[in-house]
Amino acid sequence: MSTQTSSFSTPPSVAAQIARLPEMPMAEIRALWQKLVGGDTPTHNRQFLERRIAYRLQELEFRKVDANLLDRNQRRIESLVETGKVKKRDRDYRPAAGTVLVREYKGVEYRVIATADGQYDFQGRMYPSLSMIAREITGMRWSGPLFFGLKPPSNAKTKPATKKRGGR
Structure with a gap:
């Protein structure tokens, strides 16, 4: 029997993807930015790019878990624009999964x-x-x-x- 791994593997977890960022060559960081955010990187500051990419990876993953997250945030943004004030969080506020x-x-x-x-x-x-x-x-x-x-x-x-x- 062959010891080759299957071509059908699960993608690495978000935590694993984020952990790999500091080890990636800058060219791969730029390519990942293009894929996740779109456009050229706004800066050459690696730490900035890694943090924003990590945030985006989590955003993409965890919005699958909490489908209401984007709707809830959109309502809060609209309220802020309309009133100029940030509405207090609901009493039963819980952080998003993965926080x-x-x-x-x-x-x-x-x-x-x-x-x-x-x-x-x-x-x-x-x-x-x-x-x-x-x-x-x-x-x-x-x-x-x-x-x-x-x-x-x-x-x-x-x-x-x-x-x-x-x-x-």
């Missing part, structure tokens, strides 16, 4: 990956909420979206200054 959330806590870096089924992969275990992971990390109750920086702390909202009245 990696990174948080450093007490000198240790923690990584969480959002999955297509709405759960979160943390250290090889699945969790239904970011809050459960934040509690696992800190030992205290935390808002998961707050802990991972998906929403600002409530004290970040600036309150109008109040005038102090002096006594007469």
Whole structure:
């Protein structure tokens, strides 16, 4: 029997494609840019090109997972153009599948990956909420979206200054 590999192989994962970018010759980077984005590369800055190509690869892959992503983003863009203001995210906002959330806590870096089924992969275990992971990390109750920086702390909202009245 022959040990040749089949001509029908699955394409490398998005992560594998992104991992290969730094090793690719610049000519291949330019060709990949042309294929994914179209047109000539806007700069010769390799790091810029690699980041944009990585983003595009993820965009193409993960929009298959979340078909509503493009529609949701288009509605937000239209709202921004119409009102001039960015609408706050919905309370049940969840990051797109494949998003990696990174948080450093007490000198240790923690990584969480959002999955297509709405759960979160943390250290090889699945969790239904970011809050459960934040509690696992800190030992205290935390808002998961707050802990991972998906929403600002409530004290970040600036309150109008109040005038102090002096006594007469």
